[in-house]
Amino acid sequence: MSKSTVVWALALALLGNGRAWAQTRSLSLPQALAYAQAHNPQLLAAEASLPVAQAQVRVAKEGLNPRLSFDYPFGAGETKRSLGIEQPIELGGKPAARTQVAQAQVQQANLQINDLLWRVRNQVRQAFVSLALAQGSLAQTQQAIGINQQLVKIARLRLLAGDIAEADLIRAQFALAQEQQKLEPQQNQVQQAMIRLNALLGQPLDTVLQLQGVGEFTPPGLTTQPLPALVQLPPLATLERLALTERTDLALAQQAVQLGAAQVNLAKAQQVPDLTLAGSFTWDPGPPGGNTPLTTALIAGLRIDLPIFTHHGGEVSLAQANQAQAQAQVTVVKAQIAQEVASAYQDVNSAQRSLTQDDQVLLPQAREVLDLAFKSYQAGETGITDVLTVQQSVQAQLESFYQDFATYERSLTQLEQAVNAPLF
Numbered sequence: 232m233s234k235s236t237v238v239w240a241l242a243l244a245l246l247g248n249g250r251a252w253a254q255t256r257s258l259s260l261p262q263a264l265a266y267a268q269a270h271n272p273q274l275l276a277a278e279a280s281l282p283v284a285q286a287q288v289r290v291a292k293e294g295l296n297p298r299l300s301f302d303y304p305f306g307a308g309e310t311k312r313s314l315g316i317e318q319p320i321e322l323g324g325k326p327a328a329r330t331q332v333a334q335a336q337v338q339q340a341n342l343q344i345n346d347l348l349w350r351v352r353n354q355v356r357q358a359f360v361s362l363a364l365a366q367g368s369l370a371q372t373q374q375a376i377g378i379n380q381q382l383v384k385i386a387r388l389r390l391l392a393g394d395i396a397e398a399d400l401i402r403a404q405f406a407l408a409q410e411q412q413k414l415e416p417q418q419n420q421v422q423q424a425m426i427r428l429n430a431l432l433g434q435p436l437d438t439v440l441q442l443q444g445v446g447e448f449t450p451p452g453l454t455t456q457p458l459p460a461l462v463q464l465p466p467l468a469t470l471e472r473l474a475l476t477e478r479t480d481l482a483l484a485q486q487a488v489q490l491g492a493a494q495v496n497l498a499k500a501q502q503v504p505d506l507t508l509a510g511s512f513t514w515d516p517g518p519p520g521g522n523t524p525l526t527t528a529l530i531a532g533l534r535i536d537l538p539i540f541t542h543h544g545g546e547v548s549l550a551q552a553n554q555a556q557a558q559a560q561v562t563v564v565k566a567q568i569a570q571e572v573a574s575a576y577q578d579v580n581s582a583q584r585s586l587t588q589d590d591q592v593l594l595p596q597a598r599e600v601l602d603l604a605f606k607s608y609q610a611g612e613t614g615i616t617d618v619l620t621v622q623q624s625v626q627a628q629l630e631s632f633y634q635d636f637a638t639y640e641r642s643l644t645q646l647e648q649a650v651n652a653p654l655f
Contacts, residue, residue: 254435259443260359263432267355270433274351277344284333284340291329295319300511310518315511315530323503328496335490342486346479353648355431360640362424362440363448368633369417371452372410375626378601379407382618385609399615406619410626450636452629453598458590461583462643462655467576470650474568477652481568484561491554498546507534568649575646582639589632597625 258266268274298317304310386403389395429436447459464470475481509532517523604621607613647654 255439255441256434257441257443260356262443263355263359263428264352266434267351267432268348271351271355271431272433274344274347275433277347281337281340281344284337288330288333288337291333292326294326295321307518311513311515313511313513313530315509317507317509317532317534320506320508322505323500325497325500325503325505328493328500331493332490332497335486335493339483339486339490342479342483346483349479349648349651351431353644355428356647357641357644358424358428358431359442360448360644362421362428363442363445364633364637364640365417365421365424366442366445367449367452369414369421371629371633372413372417374452375629376407376410376414378622379403379410382605382608382622383407385605386615389609389611394611395615402615402619406622448640450632452632453594453601453625455598458586461586461639462579464576464579467573470576470646470654471569471572473652474572474650475565477650478564478568479651481561481564484557484564487557488554488561491550491557495547495550495554498543498550501543501546502538504536504538508532509534571649572646575642575649578642579639579646582635582642585635586632586639589635593628594632597628601625 295318298319300313300315300317302311302313302315304312383400383403386395386400390397390400425438425440426436428440429438449459451458509530511530511532512527513530514525514527515523516525600621604613604618608615608618643655
């Protein structure tokens with residue numbers, strides 16, 4: 232049974248249970264990755280936060296407004312009026328330092344979006360492969376059911392011929408029912424994998440997905456179809472160097488160091504007192520009804536804060552401590568990258584060795600043993616116990632092969648995630 236047939240059978244079964252799917256969509260892995268990049272809810276929310284950081288740059292560049300003052304006396308004791316203006320002037324490079332901090336925060340926001348993009352990409356790839364494997368496992372169960380149906384047919388023919396007791400047929404039917412019992416949980420596994428992939432794609436959860444180009448993600452089972460080509464890995468040192476240039480968490484840690492340096496510069500700039508230039512025009516018309524002549528004057532002023540009680544040394548120390556902590560985190564992330572790449576690399580190699588053993592030794596032997604068991608039982612040379620034992624052993628080996636293949640695909644995803652670059 233083809234995988235597309237399995238998908239449609241699942242859809243019809245769900246329709247029969249009273250649930251109608253909204254739409255059906257064909258999707259390859261590259262299409263899924265591109266669609267998720269444009270529609271994933273987490274990515275859309277993260278991208279919406281970027282204008283906030285960009286607006287902070289504009290805020291940082293804004294200058295200080297002048298202050299206009301007007302003094303008018305009330306009462307006979309004072310008759311002077313004045314009109315003045317004050318302009319604060321920031322010294323020590325405060326505007327440039329604020330702008331540098333804001334720009335570093337924009338770069339950090341971009342890196343965070345890129346980091347989320349790669350995490351979503353890895354999640355989509357893993358969900359796509361999980362769905363392909365779930366559909367393949369369902370198809371394999373259908374194949375196993377076909378084998379058991381063949382056994383029931385042979386047992387029925389031998390019973391009609393008087394060659395076996397009815398107990399043999401009952402045991403064959405029981406083995407068939409056991410295989411059929413696996414359909415429901417596997418159909419649910421397919422549905423759950425489809426829901427997860429739909430959620431990552433940001434589309435209706437009830438969309439039926441028909442996966443395209445899944446040959447490399449689906450093991451052949453008991454057929455003589457060859458195993459999909461295994462990935463040829465580059466040397467571990469090459470992947471480690473690539474990870475150091477591509478990992479967004481390392482870029483974020485390094486950007487945190489740059490942000491820390493900008494914050495140190497801003498804290499030091501805050502230690503420089505600001506000036507305020509002041510100018511005013513005063514005039515005194517004298518008391519009402521008096522003969523005092525009008526007097527006028529122009530006054531220039533200069534004001535500066537005196538760093539007597541605080542000189543912002545605490546802010547500088549805090550910014551320097553944050554920068555040192557960020558620098559230490561870079562070292563931690565580099566060590567973590569080396570460990571994750573080496574571990575994933577080892578997992579891929581181990582999984583490849585297991586798959587090679589499955590494909591070249593165990594599966595060919597399983598096919599041969601199963602074929603001989605059925606022929607011997609059909610010819611009356613063996614009993615139902617022998618063929619059921621062989622069939623169960625072969626099925627267990629096939630399930631082990633599927634587990635090995637799933638482990639292999641997961642290890643590839645983990646290696647790609649560890650390197651943070653498209654490898655496959």
